[in-house]
Amino acid sequence: MPEPFDQRQPRSDKLQTMQTQGRDPFAHHKYERTHTAGEVETEFDSLAGTPVAVCGRLIAIRTHGKSIFADLQDASGTIQVYARMDVLGEEEFGRFAKLDLGDIIGAAGEVFRTRSGEVTVRIDEFILLAKALRPLPEKFHGLQDTEVRYRQRYLDLLVNAETRQIFRQRSRIIQSAREYLLAQGFLEVDTPVLQPLYGGAFAQPFTTYHNALDMQLYMRIAPELYLKRLIVGGLERVFEIGPVFRNEGIDTRHNPEFTLLEAYQAYADYDDMMALTEGLVGAMCQAVHGALQFAYQGQEIDLSPPWPRRPLLELIVEHTDIDFSGTETAEQAGQAAAGLDLGDIADQTRAHIIEKTFDRYVQPHLIQPTFVIDYPVEMSPLAKRKLEEPQLTARFEPFIAGEEIGNAFSELNDPLDQRARFQDQMRAREAGALETQPLDEDFLAALEHGMPPTGGLGLGMDRLVMLLTNQPNLREVILFPLLRPPPES
């Protein structure tokens, strides 16, 4: 019975031979590169005929007897290199011929253009900087298997140019948001990821444990309550961009760990936050599209301000003919929704019934950017009430292409009302609700010291990147999405 063929064997043998001969590729600590692949290409007119030193990974090798063409890939692109036996000599040329796809080399020599017009480095000397012991995925079709693409993202990045492009755009998008806020006088801050009490969103937390303090800690589900403490502290304009953790299911729109932007502005309200949202998302779009228009999955989206402001209950009337504004109890809301297909709503609260109706019948239709405003107070325990309608809050959620991309409000700064809202949440928890916001005495103490009227905004950066890079799935814009461990070999 023949041994199963191991792709790694010839490569391991070559490595061992080199190491025995005192030419261990892993002995090199650095390489003095003079130009990147992209620079050699763009600066060809001034570089032609002069020596350069480039480095990168061999992604294609074409041998022609006593000459070899190869493509070297670095972060800037690819550059063709050309090895000739009459230039390198028999021994060095022989070593070049033993290189494998995936090997990482440095190569130095003159820049020229081939007869077919390709900018090329004619190799005078080269050095192997890392031996690849495993083969690259197939060169033409790239790596298609989604599971391998996510589990071994480095392979995806190596062979799929589109993946590299997405994550470059992600970086540019987040950077543009940061620059926009800094230009508006916001201070970037870091608040605790490990929190003794979680809050700022409706979600179940991940719990962990600190040994030295002998205490349970939570991974934050939002930075909100800490950022508002900083507003109490007088910083007036603060923001944070960072990971939050929500212990919930995984699908095309949810990853348990995701990147949230939160910004707080003292002496501002939710109208100001709408303007800030329009400016921020517009800047993010400009960063990758150079315009306020972009296409998402075949839909043309226009981010030009102002975006329409539409009351939540009014939108529900528009799409279902059902008016929840007259309802006060869960029973009344349930009766109003009787004709709708909402699944089992028997034990649901009025707020949940309204939320479900919106999610199912309204949200998919919000293609162009829309601010849904005026959420019921029981769905918004941290938002300020509207003066004229105290059962509603000065809160909005922005929607684009049918996706919820954030949440914002005039922040509740009345410590007595805030305490009452927390107590409502505790009652809901006792009644069986899993996702409630725990009473945070330390946060209440901060409010009792006085927080100015403040506008707050949260934006889901992964979803925005997904929209702006035209990806159908959140996992395509998260480098290492959470997956189950692979089955044992």
Next chain:
RNA sequence: GGGUCGUUAGCUCAGCCGGCAGAGCAGGGGACUCUUAAUCCUCAGGUCGCAGGUUCGAUCCCUGCACGACCCA
């Protein structure tokens, strides 16, 4: 949690009605000094996801499980 689909060589994929497991790329050997999905000759490479069942015989049909994708909740 439910439904549908997928899992075959390192990668990308075929495999008909149940009857000896296939191709391209990658890999080994050989030819070739301007190629770029180089070309030509040649060779090797398989736990058909895992475990059962039906059958004379299973990659193929059935059941369960694992992982993934999509849809629904």
